Amino acid sequence: MQSSRVLLCSSTNSLSGSAVTPTLASFPRFPAPLSAKIANSTSSSSSSSSIRFQNSPPLRSTASSSSSSNMASQDPRIATISSAIRVIPDFPKPGIMFQDITTLLLDPKAFKDTIDLFVERYRDQNISVVAGVEARGFIFGPPIALAIGAKFVPMRKPKKLPGPVISEEYSLEYGTDKIEMHVGAVQAGERALIIDDLIATGGTLSAAIRLLERVEVQVVECACVIELPELKGRERLGDKALFVLVNGS
Amino acid sequence: MSACTDEDPRLHGIRTKIRVVPNFPKSGIMFQDITTLLLDPKAFKDTIDLFVERYKGKNISVVAGIEARGFIFGPPIALAIGAKFVPLRKPKKLPGKVISQEYILEYGRDCLEMHVGAVESGERALVVDDLIATGGTLCAAMDLLERVGAEVVECACVIELPELKGRERLNGKPLYVLVEYLDD
Numbered sequence: 305m306q307s308s309r310v311l312l313c314s315s316t317n318s319l320s321g322s323a324v325t326p327t328l329a330s331f332p333r334f335p336a337p338l339s340a341k342i343a344n345s346t347s348s349s350s351s352s353s354s355i356r357f358q359n360s361p362p363l364r365s366t367a368s369s370s371s372s373s374n375m376a377s378q379d380p381r382i383a384t385i386s387s388a389i390r391v392i393p394d395f396p397k398p399g400i401m402f403q404d405i406t407t408l409l410l411d412p413k414a415f416k417d418t419i420d421l422f423v424e425r426y427r428d429q430n431i432s433v434v435a436g437v438e439a440r441g442f443i444f445g446p447p448i449a450l451a452i453g454a455k456f457v458p459m460r461k462p463k464k465l466p467g468p469v470i471s472e473e474y475s476l477e478y479g480t481d482k483i484e485m486h487v488g489a490v491q492a493g494e495r496a497l498i499i500d501d502l503i504a505t506g507g508t509l510s511a512a513i514r515l516l517e518r519v520e521v522q523v524v525e526c527a528c529v530i531e532l533p534e535l536k537g538r539e540r541l542g543d544k545a546l547f548v549l550v551n552g553s
Numbered sequence: 554m555s556a557c558t559d560e561d562p563r564l565h566g567i568r569t570k571i572r573v574v575p576n577f578p579k580s581g582i583m584f585q586d587i588t589t590l591l592l593d594p595k596a597f598k599d600t601i602d603l604f605v606e607r608y609k610g611k612n613i614s615v616v617a618g619i620e621a622r623g624f625i626f627g628p629p630i631a632l633a634i635g636a637k638f639v640p641l642r643k644p645k646k647l648p649g650k651v652i653s654q655e656y657i658l659e660y661g662r663d664c665l666e667m668h669v670g671a672v673e674s675g676e677r678a679l680v681v682d683d684l685i686a687t688g689g690t691l692c693a694a695m696d697l698l699e700r701v702g703a704e705v706v707e708c709a710c711v712i713e714l715p716e717l718k719g720r721e722r723l724n725g726k727p728l729y730v731l732v733e734y735l736d737d
């Protein structure tokens with residue numbers, strides 16, 4: 305869908321070409337890494353390959369950033385999704401604005417739109433693995449996997465998976481945690497997506513990437529509903545592309 | 554394993570994809586591992602289709618899934634039948650106001666929570682989990698829904714362990730499962 309290709313051209317990557325009149329030559333062909341996002345995010349002027357925002361909606365406690373976007377009007381589904389996400393202050397501790405996707409799940413159309421946006425992006429990309437990070441990645445991953453004909457691989461906290469596992473440790477603010485995957489769930493050479501509801505610091509996602517790469521799977525992209533850009537998780541993903549629908553800021 | 558319905562040809566594929574892991578999480582337990590089912594796109598799709606065919610067009614507006622494996626099967630069903638998905642979670646995971654329901658385990662207790670306002674009185678609901686064992690968790694889930702005035706139409710699980718008599722614990726609520734596991 306040409307309009308969605310326009311949306312993928314954001315200022316955070318090196319794609320050239322104008323957001324308004326794209327030429328095919330200026331877009332890398334998938335599966336070249338596209339550190340792109342469809343987001344209600346701020347962006348620079350339209351002279352770069354980014355999208356100028358107009359018509360900021362009133363600030364509300366949703367995951368969308370303070371400015372709305374041409375993207376919302378180009379893809380009306382983003383606005384619905386963004387406004388369906390509830391922000392809960394001071395959870396799990398003071399100072400944290402928690403992005404609650406459960407309210408999105410209460411809106412069948414918005415939930416379906418969320419899945420559709422991912423499916424449209426990935427369906428023809430020869431992806432055979434959708435890995436979902438426990439627990440909210442289990443909500444978004446399976447519907448995507450089913451729609452694109454891929455297997456679903458749960459990535460879990462320690463001691464939950466019953467069979468032999470491989471583990472990857474990652475740092476928390478204080479201490480470390482681990483995620484695990486079943487041995488044999490994926491094969492060398494498979495192309496994978498990693499799904500979670502949200503990327504914050506990127507610790508969990510980068511551990512998930514390492515787990516898959518250790519068994520020689522090609523991680524095509526990480527996909528989240530929400531990004532918290534101030535936490536710079538995107539940078540922690542190394543050369544892996546990240547695709548998100550909305551910013552929480 | 555045997556099927557609970559007149560044998561739909563899809564059930565064979567589903568049944569054979571479930572891996573039994575002995576002595577997990579502790580000695581004597583034959584753990585029913587559905588992750589191997591999820592590795593087979595056709596079998597996973599068939600699993601969802603069997604539930605969707607049963608529940609589509611029945612005016613069900615809520616699919617409640619029990620953390621965490623109910624989160625894998627519930628949302629695809631909800632999406633296909635046009636219902637909302639409501640996660641039922643262990644304590645302290647849901648960020649907003651919750652109602653809690655305690656239930657008894659073999660040793661001790663546990664608790665299941667649901668967001669206030671997720672479900673309205675009069676809504677028709679399904680409860681979905683990967684497996685029913687003793688039925689304790691499913692009972693707690695039904696209690697949560699009924700406390701807010703929802704009607705639990707049915708509990709739906711991929712697997713039943715009939716020897717643990719969970720079905721009886723459901724107080725007459727219908728239970729629909731795809732496969733039974735009988736320890737030979």
